[in-house]
Amino acid sequence: MPPYPESITCWAAEVNKHFHHLSRPEAWVLALWSYGVQGLQCCGQSQVSAFLADLLQHKVDAVRQQLREWTWPKQAKAGDQRQEVAVSTCFADLLAWVVSGLAPDTRRLALALDATSLKDTVVVLTLSVLDCGCAIPIAWHVLPANRSGAWKPHWLALVAHFRGCLPADWQ
Numbered sequence: 001m002p003p004y005p006e007s008i009t010c011w012a013a014e015v016n017k018h019f020h021h022l023s024r025p026e027a028w029v030l031a032l033w034s035y036g037v038q039g040l041q042c043c044g045q046s047q048v049s050a051f052l053a054d055l056l057q058h059k060v061d062a063v064r065q066q067l068r069e070w071t072w073p074k075q076a077k078a079g080d081q082r083q084e085v086a087v088s089t090c091f092a093d094l095l096a097w098v099v100s101g102l103a104p105d106t107r108r109l110a111l112a113l114d115a116t117s118l119k120d121t122v123v124v125l126t127l128s129v130l131d132c133g134c135a136i137p138i139a140w141h142v143l144p145a146n147r148s149g150a151w152k153p154h155w156l157a158l159v160a161h162f163r164g165c166l167p168a169d170w171q
Contacts, residue, residue: 005055011035018097019090026085029070032063091139091161098129098136099166108171113155120145127158138162 012031019027036048049064056063069077074084099109110130117123123143128135139158143151 008032008035008055019093021089021093022085023083026070026083029066033067033070088139088161091158092165094138095129095162095165098131098138102131107169109166115151117145125151125154125158127155 008031011034012028015031015034016022016024016027019030022030032052033048036052037043040047040051042048045064045067049060049067052058052067053060053063069082070085072084074082077084099106112128112130112135114126114128114135115123116126121144123145125141125143126137127139128137130136139161141154141158143149143154
């Protein structure tokens, strides 16, 4: 098997550095997902799988399965050492990574809350950092669409992930 392209290897090292609580295999699949999404500017599983399979010289179905299993609960995965990835444990690390890329004299952070419906299937509640005209998602919660219920508890839970993550003198 040929070596992986250097850009993927470097990106995987960067992901591993910022999400140190993830196992190496978990960080590797997260790196693949994010590399593919960034490279294609879309997040469709089929498109990302085909893109990565071509780069890695793997079979598309094998890459798709690897990406799919990353999101599955532990009991749905094959193997004794498989773990479930609790995405919410990545939220504070993701904020820290975003903040590390801001200008050194930055002492304030603009946040946005957004609710996006995906057809009649789900609603994604997203908390994003706003920087240079971009919204960088740092936390999210997925709810079934067209169901009654308050969103406020979910918003508060998303914000709670970040208590104590920034210095007290930040706005």
